[in-house]
Structures are given as structure tokens and as C-alpha cells.
Amino acid sequence: MKPTIYDVAKKANVSISTVSKVLNDTGSISDKTKKKIWDVIDELRYQPSLVLSAKKALKTIGVLIPDISNPFMAEITRAIEDSGRKHGFSVIICSTDNDSTKEEEYISMLKQKYVDGIIVATGLRGSQAIRELIESDMPVAMLSRDVPYLPVHTVVVDDFQGGYDAAVHLTNLGHKKVAMIAEDINIPSIKKRVDGFKEGIQISGIAIDDLPILYSSLNLNECRKVCLELLKDTEKRPTAIFVSTEMLAFGVLQAARLLNLQVPTQLSLIGFDNSMLAKLSDPALTTIAQPIEEMGAKVIDLLVDEITNQNQDGRKKVTQRITLSPYLITRDSTSPYVKP
Structure with missing residues (x-):
């Protein structure tokens, strides 16, 4: 050689x-x-x-x-x-x-x-x-x-600010039972989104102890399973979910359909990225946009x-x-x- x-x-x-x-x-x-x-x-x-x-x-x-x-x-x-x-x-x-x-x-x-x-x-x-x-x-x-x-x-991108803005948006809509599904917490950008979301929830007067944060890979089946577990308890069921990246949103949407929950009237959903998925999802996804071109x-x-x-x-x-x-x-x- x-x-x-x-x-x-x-x-x-x-x-x-x-x-x-x-x-x-x-x-x-x-x-x-x-x-x-x-x-x-x-x-x-x-x-x-x-x-x-x-x-x-x-x-x-x-x-x-x-x-x-x-x-x-x-x-x-x-x-x-x-x-x-x-x-x-x-x-x-x-x-x-x-x-x-x-x-x-x-x-x-x-x-x-x-x-x-x-x-x-x-x-x-x-x-x-x-x-x-x-x-x-x-x-x-x-x-x-x-x-x-x-x-x-x-x-x-200021991931902390993005997570914070997602929390403020949901709480301004009157949601008090909120949850988050995130990727690996060891990814620094994901951890900052989680921390920002927690801060936004606290500022809104909701106790952090009442904030479920679950973790899932980007595998659609795994995310659907995680979300079904989150939503199965009708008394504690959140009325709004923030996902740390938009690929997770489709697992949430599938779980909602399996439980006959209407999005957004029974379950609000907000993502992060503003990729083409946000525009193609049904319903179209509210999201925290990253300035991709910039x-x-x-x-x-x-x-x-x-x-x-x-x-x-x-x-x-x-x-x-x-x-x-x-x-x-x-x-x-x-x-x-x-x-x-």
C-alpha cells in the first residue's frame, strides 16, 4: 500500500x-x-x-x-x-x-x-x-x-431561551398540567432546552415537582410508547407537551390518536427546530424555530x-x-x- x-x-x-x-x-x-x-x-x-x-x-x-x-x-x-x-x-x-x-x-x-x-x-x-x-x-x-x-x-442557538419561550407560550394559553419529552440529557443543547423549560414553568407559578420530564430516543415507536405511558393516567394527564426536537412530535401525535385525544383542543403540542416536519405534520406544528439559514x-x-x-x-x-x-x-x- x-x-x-x-x-x-x-x-x-x-x-x-x-x-x-x-x-x-x-x-x-x-x-x-x-x-x-x-x-x-x-x-x-x-x-x-x-x-x-x-x-x-x-x-x-x-x-x-x-x-x-x-x-x-x-x-x-x-x-x-x-x-x-x-x-x-x-x-x-x-x-x-x-x-x-x-x-x-x-x-x-x-x-x-x-x-x-x-x-x-x-x-x-x-x-x-x-x-x-x-x-x-x-x-x-x-x-x-x-x-x-x-x-x-x-x-x-440559545437553547435555554427556546425552552423558556416554549414554557411561557403554553402557560400563557392557560395550561397548568404540562410535560416535556426530550432526547438524551447528556447532549448539552438538549439539557439547556430542559433547563429553560423548567425555568419558564417556575416563573409561571407551576411547581417543578408537578412537571413530568421523560426521555426518549428519536425512534418513533419508543417515543409513542413513552407518550402513551405519560397520557394513560386521565387524572394526571398533561394538557400540553413540549418536545425537544420535532422528530419526537410524531410519536406524541400517534399516541394522541390511539387514545382519541384531539390536538390541540385536548392536547397542545409544541416542538423545537422548525424543520419541514413542522409544516407537514397534521396539525401543523407550533415550534421554537432555529434560524437555519443564518x-x-x-x-x-x-x-x-x-x-x-x-x-x-x-x-x-x-x-x-x-x-x-x-x-x-x-x-x-x-x-x-x-x-x-
């Missing part, structure tokens, strides 16, 4: 970016490091590919996402791709299926292909591989994932700026954290509480 630039970087104990800079005679690399890399190149008999030599002409960005079948992730990826094209960059999309092994494999692949930068929108299951990626010379930006301890550009544009702007300026001598890298505001879109799945 022919040696790759990844093999050279590994044996020389440097980043792929450093090897590339030596090959292309760019950046500020010490003579000692240059000699070490050229020695390894000679030892491995590595031959730089034409693709690597044409790196600047290719202008490519890799995007790691958790699940391309999730409509929200598909839409945010489209926004990234559209914004990238405006800057003259192509986009390689890598769907990890929330699998840490796939994360590592994709990161390795993107390094070997030598993309100009990488956008990470996964759940950081392979945190060590991603940490090493961020600590390398590769330009990296995080999207919808807030990792304060890593020095990296980040674009997020998110895609901002993360591309940050990454392209770093790619463009990374070789400027003496320029100190300054990472930015951009927090965008979500907003409520009222549709047909919520209505004022009416006493039975």
Missing part, C-alpha cells in the same frame, strides 16, 4: 497541515521540522499527490453531522452548502449515525483528503478524535454544539476567515462564539386550555 500524507504526519509526529505547508512551501515552519518531515518523506518514499498540490484550487470543506435522515440536519447542511458555494467552497457531507467509530473514520478520511477546514455538528461521541482534530492546525468550527473548554469557533452562513463565515488567514505570519488565532436567538412560530398544534 502506498504511503499517504497521513502516514508521513504520524511518523513525523506533526499535523497533516504542517506536512502540507512543507510540501507547498507555505507558513512558518522551522528548519528543524522541515528537515524531519523531508527525512520521513524520503524514508517512506512518499509521493505527494496532484490533489494535494492543487489544494488551494479545490477549496473544500468537510461537514460532520449526526444523522442526514433528520430533516433539521438535512436543512442545516443545505444552508452550509449554499453558503459555502457563495464563498467558492465545495462541501463534503459525512453522516456519522451517532457512531463514535464512524466519527473517527470520517475525521481520518477528511484529513487524508486534505480538506481546507471541517465543521463539526455531531454529538462529540468520539471526543478524543475531535479534540485532537481541533488541537491540530486544521481550521475547525462547531455548529449547534457548545464545548467551552475547546478553543474553537462556535455557532449555537446558522449556516455564520459558521461558514468563521471557518472561511480562518482558512483564508491561517498562513499569515504573526496573526494570533482568536476564536469566536456566536449565539443566535430562536423564535416562536405559532401554528395549529397549540390552543388555549379549555376545561373539560
